[in-house]
Amino acid sequence: MKKITIGEASRQSGVKVPTIRYYEGIGLLSAPSRSEGNQRSYEPTDISRLVFIRHARELGFEVDAIRTLLILQDDPNQSCASADAIAKARLIDVEQRIRSLMALKVELEAMVAGCGHGRVDQCRVIEVLADHGQCAHNHH
């Protein structure tokens, strides 16, 4: 059981060093034991936890949601209904975001396509921003 430094934990988990300390500060990760010289010393389980957190963050889960998911993970007898609900909520959020971004894409494409590369007073980019009524996809 060799000690894992925070730098090593960072390399193994893909979570940056200051972020690991930040997660400890907000209580997402429990405080590890310390070396004689007061340096953090992690266990393999801490690495798994960090990987778990990183994946969840990559999937856009908020820290509060991750906190709940971690509690669930620690108690395997519990019903996974909460985990399911969190994931479903996240899915709905992602779908909503995709829809708005698609709408934005349409507007931006129209703006860029309409730009004749001339002077600003003929520029559709500026024009559309000044008067939303001229938008391709008027969503107000």
Add this chain to the structure above:
Amino acid sequence: MKKITIGEASRQSGVKVPTIRYYEGIGLLSAPSRSEGNQRSYEPTDISRLVFIRHARELGFEVDAIRTLLILQDDPNQSCASADAIAKARLIDVEQRIRSLMALKVELEAMVAGCGHGRVDQCRVIEVLADHGQCAHNHH
């Protein structure tokens, strides 16, 4: 030329009152004249500017980008190449975001579909988070 209060400006532009003050503070909007009792008094051009800013924010442009766009708008003789570049950069960003969100959607759908609504130790939501190698769409 009746005076426009900040509340009226807010109603007409769709930008919240504290946000208008905030925009003034960061120099997006020039400080308006004041009434005898030190209350802000806006001109119709200020409303147009606020509308411009709101549309740009709705399209996800950052404040710095909007600052540039506003400078361009104020000088109609300039080439619109910068405006075009800003809009194009934004379009590329939006397209990138859509791509990542679609990938997330696939993963989340797999997680949710795999959840048998049993106990946590059989829950795919938790499982996938703990071991990214099991992801439907492994993007590491």
Add this chain to the structure above:
DNA sequence: CCTTGCACCTCTAGTCGCTAGAGGATGTAG
């Protein structure tokens, strides 16, 4: 043994784009 130099420590402040609240002044309608 000693120095070099990197990795570690704590703490504070900054990022972005607002939003909320305190505590007080002004303006308007009845």
Add this chain to the structure above:
DNA sequence: CTACATCCTCTAGCGACTAGAGGTGCAAGG
């Protein structure tokens, strides 16, 4: 004249980090 809405300034908070200052620990080379 009194309510009451709206306005003012100022500071602090949000989420999820990131950056930097100023100091300590530790392993390897000379």
